[in-house]
Amino acid sequence: MFFSIIIPILLIILIIYAIISCVNIVPQAQAYVVERLGAYQATWSVGLHFKVPFIDRVAKKVLLKEQVVDFAPQPVITKDNVTMQIDTVVYFQITDPKLYAYGVDRPIMAIENLTATTLRNLIGDLELDATLTSRDTINTQMRSILDVATDPWGIKVNRVELKNIIPPAEIQNAMEKQMKAERERRESILRAEGEKKSSVLRAEGQKESMILQAEAEKEAAILRADAKKEATIREAEGNAQAILNIQQATAAGIEAIRKAGADESVIRLKAIEAFERAADGKATKIIVPSDIQGLAGMVASVKELATSEPISGAEE
Numbered sequence: 052m053f054f055s056i057i058i059p060i061l062l063i064i065l066i067i068y069a070i071i072s073c074v075n076i077v078p079q080a081q082a083y084v085v086e087r088l089g090a091y092q093a094t095w096s097v098g099l100h101f102k103v104p105f106i107d108r109v110a111k112k113v114l115l116k117e118q119v120v121d122f123a124p125q126p127v128i129t130k131d132n133v134t135m136q137i138d139t140v141v142y143f144q145i146t147d148p149k150l151y152a153y154g155v156d157r158p159i160m161a162i163e164n165l166t167a168t169t170l171r172n173l174i175g176d177l178e179l180d181a182t183l184t185s186r187d188t189i190n191t192q193m194r195s196i197l198d199v200a201t202d203p204w205g206i207k208v209n210r211v212e213l214k215n216i217i218p219p220a221e222i223q224n225a226m227e228k229q230m231k232a233e234r235e236r237r238e239s240i241l242r243a244e245g246e247k248k249s250s251v252l253r254a255e256g257q258k259e260s261m262i263l264q265a266e267a268e269k270e271a272a273i274l275r276a277d278a279k280k281e282a283t284i285r286e287a288e289g290n291a292q293a294i295l296n297i298q299q300a301t302a303a304g305i306e307a308i309r310k311a312g313a314d315e316s317v318i319r320l321k322a323i324e325a326f327e328r329a330a331d332g333k334a335t336k337i338i339v340p341s342d343i344q345g346l347a348g349m350v351a352s353v354k355e356l357a358t359s360e361p362i363s364g365a366e367e
Contacts, residue, residue, distance in 0.1 A: 075109065080114065084110045133218060143207060151204060155204045165201070169196050
């Protein structure tokens with residue numbers, strides 16, 4: 052009785068479990084490789100799928116997102132026989148789940164070994180300095196080589212990066228000394244260039260100062276000359292005006308004498324008075340007119356007349 056109840060229950064549970072196990076939901080960014088009786092059957096993408104119980108099985112679940120693998124440092128030897136440690140980072144993505152499942156055993160290890168051998172081949176053709184300055188070139192070449200090599204495995208290599216390049220300690224010390232010397236050399240060059248520019252600027256400043264000073268002196272001289280010229284012109288104008296005033300006064304005097312009816316004797320007396328003022332002892336040279344004797348005779352006649360009139364009055 053007990054077994055007659057338990058056995059049907061177990062059969063029902065087994066049937067329910069089998070039905071549930073045959074239902075598979077593939078999540079986003081994943082793919083399932085399904086085998087039937089040990090042979091490849093299909094690749095399930097995202098969604099709800101059913102399999103045949105006890106015949107089909109999910110052989111491999113494949114992640115389709117881009118993956119990153121950081122490999123341990125690998126010893127490599129450069130062309131100039133320098134041994135250094137280089138570790139790489141590989142970014143890859145599975146594009147064909149079937150090839151990834153059946154193409155190679157342990158794909159990640161295969162990629163790591165392939166990366167190490169490719170890196171040794173590339174670094175072996177470069178010297179130390181070229182290795183340290185050619186990261187982009189090495190990355191591009193490694194990505195191209197790995198991408199071609201991993202195509203049969205259903206893997207797409209998107210990027211390869213050299214994470215660290217670690218040369219030997221003595222090489223690092225030598226590089227540090229070289230960089231220090233280079234920095235000191237650049238510092239000396241920059242200091243010399245700065246002093247040169249400073250000297251040039253000072254010379255240009257002195258030059259401009261001298262030019263400005265010369266221009267200021269030139270303008271001052273021009274202003275002084277203009278002022279002197281104006282003063283001379285004003286002085287000449289003043290002298291001319293004085294001469295004109297004298298001439299006008301002389302002309303007015305002559306006109307007054309003419310209107311007063313003065314005869315020739317008066318005019319000659321005025322001339323003698325002017326001659327006396329000219330010969331007052333200050334002049335060193337005196338020009339005597341040619342008719343000075345006539346003038347002297349006239350003066351003597353006037354004096355005789357002046358002295359003779361009182362005598363004649365006394366006699367009477």
